[in-house]
Amino acid sequence: MKKLILLFLIIQSIGVNAQIKNGPMVGYSEMKEVMLWVQTEKPAKVKFVYWEQGTPEKKMTTDEIVTNKRNAFVAKIVCDQVTMGKKYAYEVFVDNKKIARNYPLSFQTQELWQYRKDPASFKFAFGSCNYINEAETDRPGRPYGGYNEIFKSIYDKKPDFMIWGGDNNYYREADWNTRTGMIHRNTHSRNVPELQPLLGNTHHYAIWDDHDYGSNDSDRSFWMKDTSLEIFKLFWANPNYIFKDQACTGTFQWGDVQFFMLDDRWFKAPNENFTGDRDYYGKKQLTWLIDALTGSSATFKVIVTGGQIVNPAKVFENMSNYEAERQELLKKITDAKIKGVLFFTGDRHHTVLQKLDRSGANYPLYDLTVSPLTSGPAKPVKEEDNSPIVEGTLFTERNFALCEVSGTLKDRVLKISIMDSKGVQKWTRDIKASELK
Structure with missing residues (x-):
């Protein structure tokens, strides 16, 4: 009995x-x-x-x-x-x-430290390109995704929050033409046993790139963009969306660091269209960004976006393919004398830190690319041989970044550590706030 x-x-x-x-x-x-x-x-x-x-x-x-x-x-x-x-x-x-x-x-909950004491130390995880296999819709041959244990490795590091830097799931041909397909893909990609403890104990913020927006290299012409935005908002819990019914642009602050989540899809001109307005972020979004950066008192101002910004090589979907707008962005950051700016990017299926020295500026711009989480890794191409890569930072296996911000308010340091899928550190670099003034 x-x-x-x-x-x-x-x-x-x-x-x-x-x-x-x-x-x-x-x-x-x-x-x-x-x-x-x-x-x-x-x-x-x-x-x-x-x-x-x-x-x-x-x-x-x-x-x-x-x-x-x-x-x-x-x-x-x-x-x-x-x-x-x-x-x-x-x-x-x-x-x-x-x-x-x-x-x-x-x-x-976040702490009220302003005008009272130095901000607390905190750490966060960052990564992009998460492909979860599904036999019936994946391409034939060797599975493209793998190493789901990376989510346990992130969880074991106990970050305060995680930023998903785009391609957080991969819409397949069966998905991007319907709301049903989009819901299925988001549901399937989140239904990973190794992911659940990380979801349940770590705060999550996200921005999209092409694969969790629409089809490969999709842009402002994507016919299901309104539905895609609806589903993105449904499956993520960001605090705000600047343009409401347009784009997934937003911002949030943790301690003395402000993150600017930029949408590189909604306003973006097609890669091969060289007529008319060749927008990347578009005038509306770029104006908001410069205004928001100028008004921010954050120690570090981290711009999170899908594609690389600093890399001058005109390959894949780097912003350098939209050179006029890229130069406008860099010039406005310089002209407005905005302190503490750096970029966190994804997309490229390898990890690298790049450093751009700027004429007329007091400090260089860093671009930390972290990719992939579970997608297939890839190496830089020949055209990038002269890109401003910080020596020893290229890593071409599945990985994530663990970032720690510490120190007194006047002497803050951002420590970047790149971890492989098992949580083993592969390289680390410190960026001091004093270097970005």
Whole structure:
């Protein structure tokens, strides 16, 4: 009899856990609220219960919402009873039943440090190009994706947050022409067992590139761009979108570092169209960026975008292929005397740090390219032999960056460490804020 009861409880537990398809995932963190995300298997009522770590007797509950097919069974719910600078544990309830996970669930709020003390040290992960294999839609032959254990390696480093730098999933031919296909691809790419603990305990921010926007090298002419933006917003939990119904441009701050998430697809002219406005970011987005950089008091101002900016080689989809706008961007940064700017980019399926010395500027511009997470690696091409690569920083295997910001406010340092899929450090470099003035 006891065995039958135990079997029933196991079956019941499996049935309850099957209510969750993906997640939960921790989205943006601010001082007064945090967003949580989860995707259920079928229509369900969802809520989160959370409490400050160490005080489980003082539990708080979010609003309850109902997932449905139209919203891909996704729930995005704000935790708005939080306190600044605290760490929390949380649980997810589906149809009033707590869903157990075999790993802890936690999030944190940002600290109010301004005018009070030096900002705290923090660390974050960065990567791009995440291809999750699917036999029925992948090209024949050797699987292109692999090494999903990289997500456990990132989780084990305990970053405060992770930035996804584009090509966060890869739409296939069966996906990009329909909303159904886009929902399937995002759902499938997030349904990776090794990824779930990272989703549940690390805050996540994202920008897209061509493969999670549309087809390969897709641009402003992409016929499903409105739908693609809708699905991007559904599957990520960024804090803001500057242009609302256009582009996924946004910004967020962590400590004394501000991140500017730039969309290199929505306004971008086709690669082969050399007539009319040959936009990369477009005038509207570029104007916002310079205004936002000028008004920012952040120590480091990190521009996160899909394609390389500093690299002068006109290969693939580097911004150098749009030379007029690239020169305009670099000139405006110089003319406005904006301090602390550096670029974080992806796309290229290898990792490298490039350093551009600028005429008339007080400091060089760095471009950290980190790629791929799980996609197939690739090497630079011959045309890049003279690119301003920092010696010893080229890495051509699957990897991620672990970045740590530390030091007093007047002497902050950004330490970049490149880790392979097993979490082994391959190289490290320090960039001091004093070097970017």
